[in-house]
Amino acid sequence: MDRCGARITLTRMTTRRALLLGAAALPLAACGRFGSQSGDFDAPREERVACRTPEALTSFATLGGAPLRYEITGTEQSFNADPRFVDQLEAWAADWVAVSGLGPLTAVSTYGAHVDKCGSWHAAGRAFDFGVLTHADGTQVSCRYDTWGEDAPRLALYWRLAASLAKHFNYTLTYRYNEQHHNHIHIDNGVSGYDTFGFNEGSRTHVLLVQGVLRWVFGRDVPADGGFGQSTRDAARAVQQEYGITQRLASTEGWGAFLDAAAGAT
Structure with missing residues (x-):
């Protein structure tokens, strides 16, 4: 048995994907379930392992100069993460x-960063779950899809934030990824590490994000199926042309320019 109580063998890890329960939360709540915020699927999808070794961790209590708050209680507190991830x-x-x-x-409200959760990039201190951002003018960018649902203005802000995050973190998981992410956006650098990257049309995570951005930020009629089909491809190209983006989405420059256009759209 592993520390989280799930029996995992190497054979099982290579033949199927285990359902990993429990979003990052308070460090003392390791391996627990926390209601609606449970269920990150944040290990590399083809390389799940039973447990991850924590990297050298540092404590941080602010992000962008703003205090961190635990989303469940609203309490200001510090969290732990890999120092290079904090830099990211x-x-x-x-x-x-x-x-x-x-x-x-x-x-910045969050469900947490490092947590002793087997099979998760949170265990390595290289993941973070966003709840709500508050800005100086009072604007709140909420990731709490579970509380506001199909609200167009909120969705526009949500997908602008998701686009900004996806520029820096290869795995940016939104409410479209699965129901467990209806109350937060999860990010990790488990695949890209600290390197730059471009769009991967074979990644369901990337395509779902592009489709959300195209619909709710740029007003394009595209599906939400996670497949980079012709209608999604055409809509993405139209946005690139509109914003004068000549680099391919697969390139670091093209991907960054597309996501910057979305993050800055008003």
């Missing part, structure tokens, strides 16, 4: 503030 988060925060036009961050 800070680079994202600076980029988001610069591109979004919403002003400085004043609060």
Whole structure:
């Protein structure tokens, strides 16, 4: 038995994907279930392992100069993560503030970063779950799809944020990924690490994000099926042309330019 109580063998790991329960939460709540925020599917999809070794962790209590709050209680507190991952988060925060036009961050609510959760990038301190961002002008960008549902203005802000995150973190999991992500956006760098990357049309995660951005930020009529079919491809190309993006989405430059256009759209 592993520490989380799930019996996992190498044979099973290579023949099927285990359902991993429990989003990141307070460090003392390792391996537990936390109601609606349980269920991150955040290990590399083809390379799940039973447990991940924590990397050297550092404590951080702010992001982009804003205090971190535990989304469940609203309490300000610190969280632990790999220091290089914290640097990535800070680079994202600076980029988001610069591109979004919403002003400085004043609060960031989260379900957590490092947690002793077997099979998860949270265990390595290389994952983070976003709840709500608050900006200086009072604007809130909420990832709580579970509380507001099909609200167009909120969806536009949500997908602008998701686009910004996807520029920095290869795995950006939204409410479209599965029901377990209806109350937060999960990010990790489990596949890309600390390297740059472009769009992967074979990645369901990437395509779902592009389809959400195309529909709710750019107003394009595309499906939400996770497949890079002709209608999605054509809509993406139209947006690229509209914004003067000449690089391919598969390139780091083209992907970044597309996502910046989405994050900065008003």
